[in-house]
Amino acid sequence: MKLIFRSILFVFLLVFSCGKMMSQSTTVVLKDNWRFSKEVTEEAFSVNFDASKWEKVSVPHDWAIYGPFDKEWDKQVSAIEQNGEKVPTEKTGRTGALPHIGTGWYRNTFSIPEFKKGKKALLIFEGAMSEPQVFLNGKKIGEWGYGYSYFYIDISKDLIPGSENILAVKLTNMPFSSRWYPGAGLYRKVSIEVKEEESFVQWGTFITTPDIKENTAVVDLKAEVSGNNLSMVTQIKDAANTIVATQKVTEIKDGKFHQNISVAKPHLWSPETPYLYTAITKLYAADGTLKDEQSTKFGIRSIKYEAHKGFSLNGKVTKFKGVCLHHDLGPLGAAVNKAALRRQLTILKDMGCNAIRSSHNMPSFEQLELADEMGFMFLAESFDEWAKPKVQNGYHRFFEEYAEKDIVNLVRATRNHPCIVMWSSGNEVPDQYGAEGLTRAKFLQDVFHREDPTRPVTVGMDQVKQTMASGFGSLLDVPGLNYRVHLYEEAYKSFPQGFILGSETASTVSSRGIYKFPVVQQKEKQYDDLQCSSYDLEACSWSNVPDEDFVLQDDKPWVIGEFVWTGFDYLGEPTPYDEKWPSRSSYFGISDLAGLPKDRFYLYRSRWNKEDKTLHILPHWNWKGREGEITPVFVYTNYDSAELFVNGKSMGVQKKNNSTPQNRYRLMWNDIKYEPGTVKVVAFDSNGKIAVESEVKTAGDPYKIILEADRKVIKADGDDISFITVSVVDKNGIPCPTAVNELQFKVTGAATYRAACNGDATSLEIFHENKMKLFSGKLVVLVKSVEMAGIIQLEVTGKGLQKGKINLKSEF
Ligand code: GAL
Numbered sequence: 001m002k003l004i005f006r007s008i009l010f011v012f013l014l015v016f017s018c019g020k021m022m023s024q025s026t027t028v029v030l031k032d033n034w035r036f037s038k039e040v041t042e043e044a045f046s047v048n049f050d051a052s053k054w055e056k057v058s059v060p061h062d063w064a065i066y067g068p069f070d071k072e073w074d075k076q077v078s079a080i081e082q083n084g085e086k087v088p089t090e091k092t093g094r095t096g097a098l099p100h101i102g103t104g105w106y107r108n109t110f111s112i113p114e115f116k117k118g119k120k121a122l123l124i125f126e127g128a129m130s131e132p133q134v135f136l137n138g139k140k141i142g143e144w145g146y147g148y149s150y151f152y153i154d155i156s157k158d159l160i161p162g163s164e165n166i167l168a169v170k171l172t173n174m175p176f177s178s179r180w181y182p183g184a185g186l187y188r189k190v191s192i193e194v195k196e197e198e199s200f201v202q203w204g205t206f207i208t209t210p211d212i213k214e215n216t217a218v219v220d221l222k223a224e225v226s227g228n229n230l231s232m233v234t235q236i237k238d239a240a241n242t243i244v245a246t247q248k249v250t251e252i253k254d255g256k257f258h259q260n261i262s263v264a265k266p267h268l269w270s271p272e273t274p275y276l277y278t279a280i281t282k283l284y285a286a287d288g289t290l291k292d293e294q295s296t297k298f299g300i301r302s303i304k305y306e307a308h309k310g311f312s313l314n315g316k317v318t319k320f321k322g323v324c325l326h327h328d329l330g331p332l333g334a335a336v337n338k339a340a341l342r343r344q345l346t347i348l349k350d351m352g353c354n355a356i357r358s359s360h361n362m363p364s365f366e367q368l369e370l371a372d373e374m375g376f377m378f379l380a381e382s383f384d385e386w387a388k389p390k391v392q393n394g395y396h397r398f399f400e401e402y403a404e405k406d407i408v409n410l411v412r413a414t415r416n417h418p419c420i421v422m423w424s425s426g427n428e429v430p431d432q433y434g435a436e437g438l439t440r441a442k443f444l445q446d447v448f449h450r451e452d453p454t455r456p457v458t459v460g461m462d463q464v465k466q467t468m469a470s471g472f473g474s475l476l477d478v479p480g481l482n483y484r485v486h487l488y489e490e491a492y493k494s495f496p497q498g499f500i501l502g503s504e505t506a507s508t509v510s511s512r513g514i515y516k517f518p519v520v521q522q523k524e525k526q527y528d529d530l531q532c533s534s535y536d537l538e539a540c541s542w543s544n545v546p547d548e549d550f551v552l553q554d555d556k557p558w559v560i561g562e563f564v565w566t567g568f569d570y571l572g573e574p575t576p577y578d579e580k581w582p583s584r585s586s587y588f589g590i591s592d593l594a595g596l597p598k599d600r601f602y603l604y605r606s607r608w609n610k611e612d613k614t615l616h617i618l619p620h621w622n623w624k625g626r627e628g629e630i631t632p633v634f635v636y637t638n639y640d641s642a643e644l645f646v647n648g649k650s651m652g653v654q655k656k657n658n659s660t661p662q663n664r665y666r667l668m669w670n671d672i673k674y675e676p677g678t679v680k681v682v683a684f685d686s687n688g689k690i691a692v693e694s695e696v697k698t699a700g701d702p703y704k705i706i707l708e709a710d711r712k713v714i715k716a717d718g719d720d721i722s723f724i725t726v727s728v729v730d731k732n733g734i735p736c737p738t739a740v741n742e743l744q745f746k747v748t749g750a751a752t753y754r755a756a757c758n759g760d761a762t763s764l765e766i767f768h769e770n771k772m773k774l775f776s777g778k779l780v781v782l783v784k785s786v787e788m789a790g791i792i793q794l795e796v797t798g799k800g801l802q803k804g805k806i807n808l809k810s811e812f
Helices: 338-351 365-374 399-414 435-451 464-470 485-494 546-555 599-608 661-665
Strands: 025-029 034-037 055-057 076-078 089-091 102-110 120-125 133-136 139-143 151-154 165-173 190-195 199-212 216-226 230-237 243-249 256-264 277-285 290-298 303-306 310-313 320-325 355-358 377-381 420-427 457-461 478-482 500-506 559-565 615-618 633-637 641-646 649-655 667-669 678-684 690-697 704-709 713-715 721-729 742-749 751-757 771-773 778-785 790-798 804-811
Touching: 025 290, 120 133, 120 199, 139 151, 190 199, 199 277, 199 290, 199 399, 216 230, 216 277, 216 290, 230 256, 243 256, 310 559, 320 377, 320 500, 320 599, 338 365, 338 599, 338 721, 355 365, 355 559, 365 377, 365 399, 399 420, 399 435, 420 435, 420 478, 420 500, 435 457, 435 464, 457 500, 464 485, 478 485, 485 500, 485 546, 500 546, 546 559, 546 599, 546 661, 599 615, 599 633, 599 661, 615 678, 615 690, 633 641, 633 678, 641 667, 649 667, 704 790, 704 804, 713 778, 721 790, 721 804, 742 778, 751 771, 778 790
Parallel strands: 320 355, 320 559, 355 377, 377 420, 420 457, 457 478, 478 500, 500 559, 713 804
Antiparallel strands: 025 190, 034 055, 034 102, 076 089, 102 165, 120 151, 120 190, 133 139, 133 165, 199 216, 216 256, 230 243, 230 277, 277 290, 303 310, 615 633, 633 667, 641 649, 641 678, 678 690, 704 721, 721 778, 742 751, 742 771, 742 790, 751 778, 790 804
16 A cells, blocks of 8 residues: 655634724633632532632643642552553552542633624633533533543524623543543633634635645645635735735635645745745625635645655655653643743754654644644644543543544644644554454544545554454554564564554653663663663663664664654653652653653764764762772763773773664763763764763762753743753852752742742652752753743752852743
């Protein structure tokens, strides 16, 4: 089978407010004035209900992230079958040990002056965790099942014009409904769109770029509309906002306008050149009145999946250097925040990553917008369960009723993003077994194809032998293998597609800045401190270390790339300590829960980032008590060879070689005996000339606090965040890699203290309290803007330490 998926240009359907003069279409984001309560015993939807005592919150909001951590929350006693467990055991921290279970209510009182009788109004939820029941002015107007789905409700008949309206939303998180921290509440945007009766249908516009040549590209735009006797004018603007094409169309067929618009000398979208065009589509009545207007960013690009050749973007074979990401943002919980997402992508970009998989559910709109702008390909996933359960109250409860609706909304709302290059209908679904599973796989894939014929569909398969035998793997557009490096060859031969995707790889575990001895490769290793070694040699029974995937990626042209589990640590799933309290977040991340890179970051960077050089030494060199003991030194670098010096003495030259996967990708000096001082590495270029050097020194006692902001100027919009990395150094300015001092944070001026995170998976310190202990010498403080411009100061103090201060600025 040869699959050809040609380009999609896309319109992200962003209907925007055109102001009072042309009030044909308005978006009102319900961000402020929310009241929230978890303590409600009676039904709180009625108009007369008094919610004045409820907590005042703004949305996005996650009610559970404020803690406290407690092992009793959602304590699951189970055997995790997909991990090969047979006997049920107590799993504390599996869903983050945060209070997300139960019912929460939100209420918002608002009025929409733009709304008049005869207009249309849609209430849009970009995700609501979970099982939302929605009431307007005391009446139930809709509900949904899956907490990750986008959905909207037509409220035209229930919205009262010229008066206050009361919106109430009830959300319920059942115990045993997730395998990770799902968050709780209205964790994504809620908005209302007001339109004329004659207008663009919500999520009904689809732009593709079916024909791209050097001198011209065809932009194919289909827009569903309600109404007759209309005309549509589309203007295409380039990135400099210059109009590069205009076209008018008057014929509506099957409720749709259809245009083929030529764009001369197209700039193609790719991770390296994330060039975006904008399509402005205007809808006019016969008398020339403007009825609706949309502004949609899109990219011009082609994608193709071919047997034995793999995946091509714009005609160039490209491998996915991807990471899987859960949706939580560490200390912010599930509440979506664009600054936090942008920071994640900035870190991943520096690593050389070019693709994201939204495991195992629908990505936020904000994340897709950023992926378009910053240049990341996207594998947008939908489900972790189909009809067969993994957890007692998982998605299987909704599958029959909702699966198709969930996919339709996913595809229609996001298909115009050029970043999306593949859909996933499921992850490790137990339905890989049984004939009905095959039927479901086909059904879901067909729904994706019907809604979007331009992109292929994958499933992350862990039961590879089974799916080879049953035909499950053969029917997928893209066979995705989760782990199972030993089965790639066999799967390639057995499946007809002619390529394999590493839909989920590695699941190596490590704790930032923690090293264990002796240094040996092992599985399921546990230590008394509930940490994992950062020598990057530890994995789970089903998983492997990164180098084993690198071999497949490099040696097999038919392997089209990998999505590493995971780019960042996430709340919940504290494998290999899921039976040990107080572990409450993952160890899988390439960077930790605070977004601080672990050593593994540099291993991937040395392979993936082709622009910048990497030369990273591990471990740290503060090993009081290990004098004279074997303390191996690893170097992650894109150079092939290097010489190591300990206190000026050469420890020899190491050169990458093919004897083992580790020797191929790492430089390792396994016999170094620890003595305090300086470890220096000198890397050689391909001519054997010294290219670059790096060193690590033994630090003295912590002396001074150092602050470093990712951004010193933030927007005064009440949402933007500066992430400040806090570390301590000794008297000579050498970073103290083992410091665990407790620090206090104070923010003054035009911002608020939002949270801190140190990346320690066993820490029960609460993120939003203004104190925290360093973990391996570091932590990150989040300072959030308010709607006021000005100077911001963060002061960090700690007993016996010279304090740290940093000035930031917020601007409108
Ligand atoms: C996979 C699964 C992920 C995560 C991972 C941990 O099997 O798809 O969600 O659980 O294992 O290694």
